[in-house]
Amino acid sequence: MKKVNKDVLKDAANRLYFDMTDDQYETLLEEFDTIQSEFELMGQIVGVDEATPMTFPFDVSIDYLRDDVPEEPLKAEDVLKNAGNVKDGQIKLPKVVG
């Protein structure tokens, strides 16, 4: 397991596109002392590593297709109401290509 330090935590935050203050990293580092001892509790379960990972509470098989019913799509002006930066009927972002 990756050793925890501020750089690792900063990397973990930046992968999710945000940052924290130095104080917040310090708080999290302190928390990690407890967190890691709790992580270890999972490893103490007999036979844990041989178990099959559980991704949902029980099997849900989706073996149907919805009927192909025509629907009115959302109106562009409605969708754009929630966007903070709109120009000419489109969401505006900084240029991607020079």
Add this chain to the structure above:
Amino acid sequence: MNYLDLTLSEIHEALVNKQVTPLELTKEAIKRAKENKDNAFEMIIEEDAIKRAEELSKHEVPKDNYFYGIPYVAKNNLSTKGYETNASSNILNGYVPLFDATVIDALNKAGAILIGKSTLDELAMGGTGTSGHLGTTYNPYDPKHLHLIGGSSCGSAVAVADSIVPFALGSDTGDSVRKPASHSGLVGLKPTWGLISRFGLFPFAPSLDHVGFFTRSVKDSAIALNLLAFHDDNDSTSSFKPKVDYLKNLSSDVKGKKLAVITEIFNSIEDEAIKSSFLKLIEKLKNDGAIVEYINFDNKLLNAIYPTYMVISCAESTSNNANLDGIKFGPYLGGKTYQEVMYNARTNGFSPLIKRRFVLGSYSLMRENQQELFLRAQKARRLIVNKCNEIFKKFDAIILPASPTPAPLEKGSNEKVRNDYLAADNWLAIGNFGGFPSITLPMGFEDELPFGVNITCEPFNEVGMFNIASNVEKNTGFAGLSYQNHLEKEVK
């Protein structure tokens, strides 16, 4: 006495008998919502609710529709068309959905009247009711505001406990309906995973997320599930099971029912009032014919519940909240590149607690950690659920105190990771791991603060769960409990 101090089914009877109108109820509910000082509301919906109540008041109240003309409140992570839905997070300030969540739609169609959107722990990712962007939500049972009500469905719990409405929607990913229900003397239900559609609920950790709700009686809980449990094509995990009439099947007969008490959890509880209240209840259940056994679960599995929950929920939350970028919705804070736009929105929009949770999830998903954290948590979840399923082969239900303590004090309480009461404070999450139906209801009082008992059953055994809950309610005498009703009783 006001009609809002009654249960949903009693209010329905009064509506049918024309003792009160939807308009009178709605006006009183809005008045109470405004007077409440516990920080329960993100928004009170006054004008539209009154208009709707006026319209509904013109018609005869259908005898078979319990929700007609009933004011209700929804947690603010359930999409409501035309009303801001921000999950108590600054990153969603100003976001107005263009559609209703399936449960909101079902309540609308039944004639229920939405009077407010309630506060929650930010993005439903907390358990104290302290982390929403409007600050702490308090427990109506403590007007001095020293005690919390718990979260994340804190505002919805206040709304029902303080008799503002007889019914409120919440969501439950670890215990977010059932724990605040315990702290506020309410019936809090999280049904089987897939039984109630989650379409329109902001996802936190979809393998654990459930829509749940608060009522003031078990009967009301059965009535609400009758309305809200149906297949929904808009939710790919929605169950196809045929509809069951939970009200018709409601019985308090527990003769021959086998109940399991998990010894390790019960023995770890130090609160004498909760322990003695629970033991008295068990005796009453036995007197009514239930067979109660104390069983061992395995401490190693129990102690792993909390870390397993943290790793899975935090990891799932990282991808489910990736769409919160300040571009399509939420405050746009600018930037030189689109990455910087997202970075600014997320850095400023999420609170420190949520960021710490996300970092924990991100750390668990790092290539070097996946095997020992994320995958191991999923494996631990399997073994914990297997153990529960073994229990359900022999027993009808697990019964235990819902929480090892009454409502916690705000002072000294925080959302930092801690490991006291590792199992007793977190065991309700097994209901989310296995998708088990699970209900909390009031069991007793300590220093004027309520505490609850929980009943958890195998998937789709809601009838059995309501059956045992109904007996418990009969034995505790807490049907219809609210803060106001409790005060009046105390005065008498």
